[in-house]
Amino acid sequence: MGSVRGMDDIAPEQGKPGRPRSERARQAVLAAARELLTDKGLPGLTVDDIAAHAGVSKATIYRWWPGKGAVLMDAFIDAVSTKMEFPADGDPLTRLRIQLARVARLMNEPRARRPFVALVAAGQHDPELAAALRDRFIASRRDSARQLITDAVEAGQLSPGLDADALIDMLYGALYYRLLISGAPLTDDYVSHLIEIIAPAARPPRPA
Amino acid sequence: MGSVRGMDDIAPEQGKPGRPRSERARQAVLAAARELLTDKGLPGLTVDDIAAHAGVSKATIYRWWPGKGAVLMDAFIDAVSTKMEFPADGDPLTRLRIQLARVARLMNEPRARRPFVALVAAGQHDPELAAALRDRFIASRRDSARQLITDAVEAGQLSPGLDADALIDMLYGALYYRLLISGAPLTDDYVSHLIEIIAPAARPPRPA
Amino acid sequence: MGSVRGMDDIAPEQGKPGRPRSERARQAVLAAARELLTDKGLPGLTVDDIAAHAGVSKATIYRWWPGKGAVLMDAFIDAVSTKMEFPADGDPLTRLRIQLARVARLMNEPRARRPFVALVAAGQHDPELAAALRDRFIASRRDSARQLITDAVEAGQLSPGLDADALIDMLYGALYYRLLISGAPLTDDYVSHLIEIIAPAARPPRPA
């Protein structure tokens, strides 16, 4: 079934008979997928090319992934997950702003933007891929953001009673809107504008 | 070169020699594209199928459109442009909310959501299509929204000094985020939540 | 039905209503067919090209000829018929040899060889064309040759009792064999060799 839904870690798997899976092949496939992905997106990326470029048989790819979408998903998660963390210190609103800025900065780099954009596009006609993207990439960041918003409300940085989910939609939605539709640039200033809109006073946190 | 960038109206074109373009064929192609577009999106829609279903030759399609993306673009604009207008009456913020709600309601209907989502997805690896979508669909609505926000600020419904473009990004971005990424429902209540977030007081317009 | 079987002469046709057929167009079509015919043969010659090159509408071509084969047939007959006559003077065998040499020499020129070769090829899957080629080109020359052979027998230049048709087949067959299959050159010497084989003694005609 492949690894669209994660669990792609390659463990020693003690005691199983037969030749073990080649970690070298796996890495080569993911690297090839990243390298060959241009702005032509997933449709411009062929499994044959990935196989050839990785020095791997096509059958090996299909043994472990259901298709190129799943390969790219693994390649993306593998490369990007560590670079979009929330910062540990600071007041809640600042931490939220910093993480948003990290996302924005990452998406300015083609090597991160391209796979993400390709996966969102592919997700529109591939429900499995869409679900995988939500579960493996979106969900955890969203949970963290929701917690920060709750904290910011408690700290008096945001009005009580606002809909945290709608707020998250607006902040990340604005980024993704520029990314996917308008093509406008994602600058640090822009992120600051967004935060200002939802927290007009820009008040410092109330001391606890 | 096709009509990706608009100007697809079919005028009598007085006095031009040669057999005139068949309006029947054009309509049949657009209708077929709409009908055959499932959730499999553009990749699941084939030019051969459109041609067969429309009772039209493939060559006729390629004579007038550069590819299936352009066909779908015309079909979408043709069908949807009149249904997302801004209302004529009411205070600025209300008019903005109503139009947002119209967009939300339209995108709940598969026959409008599917082509839009497919076009956004295809735009990720087809710059011409992305530009056409911006120019023919996004731009004008964005201009109207920007004017309404300016009016709302003047009327005292929104804080002065806020970045109108960032605000638009957030409102529409939130809708499109749900549409393209989270899959969460687009309800009227949701739209109201969005408006409340950016206009917390929900104050009535200051009389002029 | 067109003119595959001849009768392409264009008469004044007194008193017929309507615009008369354009002799200019007819000539332009035939000329274009000749000029555009390369060694790619009939399949490499398109009706659109002929029409464009002749400054004539495609419809005009289809009005007067059933297809490009018929056009080429007319073009070939029109251009070549006068150049393969039998000489008027000399003893029968010499006259036969001279006409054979004329055929050989003509077929060395691309502008005559190409249409002929193309017509023979097309005739293999187009019985009408094959019949037209026989009736309009082959038959009359064959009749003349048969008469000459009869005369040569009477004159003692050829053995009595030989099968004139088989002899014609051999002489022209040898030429066409080189033309169509082996590609070997058609020289005057070669023609002389052929005559020598069937008239070994090469005796002069017996005086009458």
Next chain:
Amino acid sequence: MGSVRGMDDIAPEQGKPGRPRSERARQAVLAAARELLTDKGLPGLTVDDIAAHAGVSKATIYRWWPGKGAVLMDAFIDAVSTKMEFPADGDPLTRLRIQLARVARLMNEPRARRPFVALVAAGQHDPELAAALRDRFIASRRDSARQLITDAVEAGQLSPGLDADALIDMLYGALYYRLLISGAPLTDDYVSHLIEIIAPAARPPRPA
């Protein structure tokens, strides 16, 4: 690159990696080509039809042959090469006559005549095909015939000093002329007439 120029034998090819070529597919393609070839010739034979009829993919055909002409060439050689041998016994002239009669008889059968005629026709606008036909079919038979003529001269059955190549052109040219141009029948008697013309005395071989 295909097999227009022969060497189409399919050997076990020990130890080559990858899935071996399917002999079943190859045979099915050749058989389908033969069966679908009507008097409409090569132009009336489509690659799609061959593929469908052979239960084979179009891609497989294009993988191994450059086009339908090459397929038909293989099909023809494959089917016919064993049926046009020269006899082993008899005096040289008789052996020549018998082989000529075999050719004539074979060409009376549609299943042999059609591909041959189609290949000659196609060869007129496809130099590769023409060369392949010469090299793989014509050449060897011509060599044998030349040897027989030399032998016949030595045996006193033919006049010394005649041009063997011209003679071959005449004999086979007469057959092909009837086949390709005049459409006259190819009977055993006709073959005998041809031999008589070039060996008037029809003398038995001089004992060695």
Next chain:
DNA sequence: GTCTAATCGAGACGGTACGTCTGGTCTTTCG
């Protein structure tokens, strides 16, 4: 009524990516 111009439906063309499959080789672990 013929002319040019331009469109139309039909369908073959040669090519390409997909995802599957067949051979044969190589690397482990278990008996």
Next chain:
DNA sequence: CGAAAGACCAGACGTACCGTCTCGATTAGAC
């Protein structure tokens, strides 16, 4: 240590779509 269990590579296979092309018919206005 020798089998069996898998994974591996190479590459051919059937399916299906692509975008282009030619054909021959058709529809208009111009002459």
